[in-house]
Amino acid sequence: MSEGTASRPPEPDEGGDPACWLRRVCPSCGRMADEDPPTTCPACGAEVDPD
Numbered sequence: 001m002s003e004g005t006a007s008r009p010p011e012p013d014e015g016g017d018p019a020c021w022l023r024r025v026c027p028s029c030g031r032m033a034d035e036d037p038p039t040t041c042p043a044c045g046a047e048v049d050p051d
Contacts, residue, residue: 023051 024033026041026048033041038048 024048 021032024036024038025031026033026038026044026046028046029041029044031041031043033048040046041048
């Protein structure tokens with residue numbers, strides 16, 4: 001290979017879930033609700049505050 005044509009490794013994937021989904025996480029059990037905004041947790045029944 002000549003100088004300047006060396007292949008570079010691909011950029012790392014920054015993956016992960018967006019932070020805006022945080023309001024869908026139950027503060028009691030940590031499960032993510034299916035609807036947005038949730039009012040109660042479908043797993044444990046705890047109230048989920050959308051703010």
